[in-house]
Structure formats: C-alpha cells, structure tokens
Amino acid sequence: MPRSIYGAAVALVCLSGPALAEMTALESLGKSVFFDPNLSVNGNQSCSSCHDPDQGFSSPHGHFSENGAVVQGSVEGRFGNRKPPSAAYASFSPILHHIDDDGVTIVGGAFLDGRATGKKLGSATADQAQGPFLNPVEMALPHAACVVARVLHPADETAYPVSYAGVWGADAVFEIPASITDQCDDTDAQIEIGDDDLTARIDEAFDRIAISLAGFEKSDEVNAFSSRFDAWVAGTVTLSEQERRGFEIFEAEDKGNCAACHVLTPTGREQRAIFTDWTFDNIGVPRNRDNPQGPDYVDPGLGAFLKTDAVYAAYADDVIGAQQVPTLRNLNKRITPDTAKAFMHNGYFKTIEGVVHFYNTRDVLPRCDGDLTESEALAAKCWPAPEVAATMNKDELGDLKLSEAEEADLVAFLKTLDDE
Structure with a gap:
C-alpha cells in the first residue's frame, strides 16, 4: 500500500468514548466508525459492542462471557463460534508470513486463525476491519455498499467530527443509488451493483474506511501502554x-x-x-x-x-x-x-x-x-x-x-x- 494513502492532517478532536486525545484526522474518522452502531443491519452493534475500551477492548457482555463467551450479532439469535479477542495492541501484528526454523512457523495476520493476512491493504488490522461489517453473524450488513453509504453520509453527523471527506477529500464522496441502499436493512439481501465504475468506487471507499479504522486501532487511545x-x-x-x-x-x-x-x-x-x-x-x-x-x-x-x-x-x-x-x-x-x-x-x-x-x-x-x-x-x-x-x-x-x-x-x- 503506498505510504500516501495513510497521510492525514493532524487535528485536535473531542469525541465521545474512553478518553480525549490528540489524534490525526484519519484516526478520528476511524474512531467514529469504531463507535457507530449504525454500521450494522439493525443499527444496534458497533465495533465497540464487542471491543469495549473499559473492558480492555474485549467483550463487555458478562452474560455471554459467563457461558459460551461468543457474542450475539446484530440479528437476534445469530452467533459466531469464537470469543471476541481484544482489539488493543492487535494492530502491531505483522502481515502473515512464515519463518523457516526447524520447520515452518506461521506468524502474524489478524483474527485468531490468521485469515486476515494483511496482504490486501498492507495491514492485517485493516484487512480484519472489513470482516465484521459483512459477516451475517456479526454486524450483518448485506454489502460493502451499505457500509460505504452510511460512512459517507452518516445518520448522525455529529458523531463524525472529522468526516470521510475531511480525510479522503471532497471528490472522494459520491452517492449510492437508493435502489441499493434501500436493501441495506435486510441482511439476506442479494445486492447487485451492476455498474463497474460504481463498484470500483465502492471498493475503494470500503478499503479507505478499513484503513481509517485500522488507524484508530493503532492510536495511543487503543494502545495506551499505561499499565x-x-x-x-x-x-x-x-x-x-x-x-x-x-x-x-x-x-x-x-x-x-x-x-x-x-x-x-x-x-x-x-x-x-x-x-x-x-x-x-x-x-x-x-x-x-x-x-x-x-x-x-x-x-x-x-x-x-x-x-x-x-x-x-x-x-x-x-x-x-x-x-x-x-x-x-x-x-x-x-x-x-x-x-x-x-x-x-x-x-x-x-x-x-x-x-x-x-x-x-x-x-x-x-x-x-x-x-x-x-x-x-x-x-x-x-x-x-x-x-x-x-x-x-x-x-x-x-x-x-x-x-x-x-x-x-x-x-x-x-x-x-x-x-x-
């Protein structure tokens, strides 16, 4: 990933969340994404729902932790198969690779099984960030277009003190037709974009959202080193x-x-x-x-x-x-x-x-x-x-x-x- 894609001006922002911090515009946008429950099919689950800062960026749901430990997703009754790991310090994981030392040792990646390798976006954390939005047992949105539309045009603009345009430029903002966004409340919708140019723009924006989210997850606020x-x-x-x-x-x-x-x-x-x-x-x-x-x-x-x-x-x-x-x-x-x-x-x-x-x-x-x-x-x-x-x-x-x-x-x- 070219270095320039991570570039962002520094801004002092005051956000709801665990702490006030001086962070870059990229990190601020990522923080807004992290705490936005509207980025789930039923508007009831954000990244922080499973990675609560006050719980060490791990699951705050004691009633689940006491038993199976797997957290219910945005859709009632839908569960995955693993306990949410901590998001704190996870951003230091390298791109998945191997070491030849008395056999092959696999190192890095994200998710507990390493499947977010980091080879797509140059960051294991950024690769991982795209998964929960579209996972039917997690945030359960039916298509990346739904994530993009809700970040580019948030329901609550005050929750985004630094907007997508503020990081990626005004020309990076575009409209997604209502014929697509009207299906975003249905996790089982089979959304077809049908336009190569629009598909490319959605893919680019989805990647940028993930990079922003990874920027927040690598910030001082998530990795305080204050023990x-x-x-x-x-x-x-x-x-x-x-x-x-x-x-x-x-x-x-x-x-x-x-x-x-x-x-x-x-x-x-x-x-x-x-x-x-x-x-x-x-x-x-x-x-x-x-x-x-x-x-x-x-x-x-x-x-x-x-x-x-x-x-x-x-x-x-x-x-x-x-x-x-x-x-x-x-x-x-x-x-x-x-x-x-x-x-x-x-x-x-x-x-x-x-x-x-x-x-x-x-x-x-x-x-x-x-x-x-x-x-x-x-x-x-x-x-x-x-x-x-x-x-x-x-x-x-x-x-x-x-x-x-x-x-x-x-x-x-x-x-x-x-x-x-």
Missing part, C-alpha cells in the same frame, strides 16, 4: 514483592517460561513489549460445552484457513486447532470488578487463576470424565480432554512444577498489565 508494568519499567512506580516474584517466574525458562511466546522483546511503539510473538499454538484448551455451535464443536483454527491457501496448504494439518498467541495486556481490565471475562479462543476459562493452573498442571492432573466447566474441573482436580489433541503443544506447558504460591505470584504479575 503499572510500563510505569515500573519506566521507574516511576514500584511493584509489590509478590508481583516481582511473579515477573521472575514469567520470564524464567525453568519456571513459567511464559515469555517464550508472550515475549518481552520490545516489538511495539516506542519499543515496548506487546507480550506476544504473533505465532499460533494449540495448548490443549478443553471444549466449551456452552458454545452456541454446540457442545461438540471443535474450532480448527489456523489449520482450516491454511487449507484455503495454496502456499501453505501443505502445512495445514500440523496446525489444526492452533490459535494466534494473544497479548497479555489488559487481561483483567473490566468495566466493573464484577463484570465477567472469559479467556482463550472459546472462552472456556473464566479466571486468570484457572488459566495459570491449567498451564501448570494440564499434564499432571487426571482427565475429567466428560466436558466439565472450568469451575467443575478445578473442584474435581482434573482437566477435560483437549478440544484438539493431535497438534497439542506438549513441550512448553503442562507440568511447570509451580507451587500454589508461585501460581498466585504469577497471577499477581499478570494483573499489572492492565492499562490505567
């Missing part, structure tokens, strides 16, 4: 003794070894750690029996996507069930202390304590009889069978030999990663 950990690294706060012990466990190769995948190597803005290496792994998470796709649903993850890619199809079977390693930032950030959160791609885990105990004891405790929930498994001192067994990582977790106190220390450290 107590960051302040500790900067020397402005002191962590407790327990938190410091937890950090030592986190980085020690002979202890938690968490930093093997949730790397401390600086990879982000101002050379700060993102706490992920953007690779993919299957750690043996059990099925979530409350998944709206059914108790027997198995998520094929990266492997299913690679089967559709001629370059990587030969490697697909080795990574069935693998999901992208997430950032650990904002793990415990919540709207209120009582707002439920869920962890892992399928939301099986409801507590950070449970996640840490699983990493520590997955291969030590016996198999549960049946698909127990996290709380049931913890009470029974067992773990259910993995969702996908064949490709499970057996080398870096499962028997960490941490004591109960060391598990608590590690949890204490992980909770220092929430942005203030």
